[in-house]
Amino acid sequence: MKKNNDVLRKEVVEAIKWEPLLRSNEIDVTVQDGIVTLGGTVDNYTQKKEAEQAVKSIAGVTGVVDDIKVDLFFSAIKSDTEITAAVSKALHENWAVPDHRIQVTVENGWVTLEGILHWNFQRKAADNAIRYLAGVRGVIDNIKIEAEIKDDLTKEIVEKALRLSWILDFDNIKVRVEGKTIYLSGIVDSLFQKDEAERIAWNTPGVWYVDNEIVVEFN
Known part of the structure; x- marks a missing residue:
């Protein structure tokens, strides 16, 4: 209900x-x-x-x-230069992040990340690496994904991965593949399921972009 x-x-x-x-x-x-x-x-x-x-x-x-x-406490406010140095250090120390591929700029405490990575989990790891840094007010993620793998994406590969998840009712999810982009549509019961479907799609070798058009309907 x-x-x-x-x-x-x-x-x-x-x-x-x-x-x-x-x-x-x-x-x-x-x-x-x-x-x-x-x-x-x-x-x-x-x-x-x-x-x-x-x-x-x-x-x-x-x-x-x-x-x-x-709204940072006065003691937590850092200069943009200090934040840039802290972000660069955090990215460098995270094994999952190829920091040489990421450019960092900071303005008024807002961190902008740019560059090209091969996997979406690397982009997520970059955001997580700086989440707890003092002085950060927000993150603007402009990182693009361009997979090294040149194999063509197929609908069947994505569908197989989605079927393996016990969280998802695969019969309610539709998959469409065009080039390096995966399109997801259909209906799920929660935002958690919608995010999980997108996470699985992003793990597909060769994907550059996931367009998640799944609708959440709670009954």
């Missing part, structure tokens, strides 16, 4: 309260037809990402709009 806005809002607020890194009185929550909008301010970028992730795990949430602002 579809949850009404008030019930879902209460569950989101409770989920945020349950997260030890968050102070729920700092985060505003509004809900409209399954779409949750988060507002307010938090102390760091880590808290912003934690709030978003906490909401995605709730049944009935079909979308998340993250409008949370990061």
